[in-house]
Amino acid sequence: MFDKTPDAAPASVTAPPAGDAPTSPAAEAIRPPAGARTVDQFDTTSAEERAAASAPSEPAGERSLGTTVASLGDPSRSGFWLETPLVTAEGKGRVVYNGKSAQVDLIPIAGPATGGSRLSLAAMRLIEAPLTDLPTVEVYTGG
Numbered sequence: 001m002f003d004k005t006p007d008a009a010p011a012s013v014t015a016p017p018a019g020d021a022p023t024s025p026a027a028e029a030i031r032p033p034a035g036a037r038t039v040d041q042f043d044t045t046s047a048e049e050r051a052a053a054s055a056p057s058e059p060a061g062e063r064s065l066g067t068t069v070a071s072l073g074d075p076s077r078s079g080f081w082l083e084t085p086l087v088t089a090e091g092k093g094r095v096v097y098n099g100k101s102a103q104v105d106l107i108p109i110a111g112p113a114t115g116g117s118r119l120s121l122a123a124m125r126l127i128e129a130p131l132t133d134l135p136t137v138e139v140y141t142g143g
Helices: 047-054 121-126
Strands: 063-072 081-084 091-097 100-108 117-119 136-141
Touching: 063 081, 063 121, 081 136, 100 121, 117 136
Parallel strands: 063 117, 081 100
Antiparallel strands: 063 136, 081 117, 091 100, 091 136
């Protein structure tokens, strides 16, 4: 889907129409430039944000919500988030893939708990999940 070369455009990336801005904390993140074409251009998170999201955390009271198959979410939405049917209200959480962890905003979407989820580009990169596959991630909340 993404090529790391600056002249290759992603095949199916379009910015959402004006007025469709998400209402989650991730909505306040910096949006990619209009002409973004590469993974690095779409991922506008700062080194500090990546460090904070990757900080080891297994807080007391954290509980597992289970696993979900995650596809790449809207790459024009910056930040660390997971849209998932595993939650019914927005909150803070954590996703884990192959031992790598990222702190994320959990955003509810309609569907059965067995339905898939959408993970932000920044979070997928941080946990080193393949952008063009459907990785299964562990999801935690609370703490």
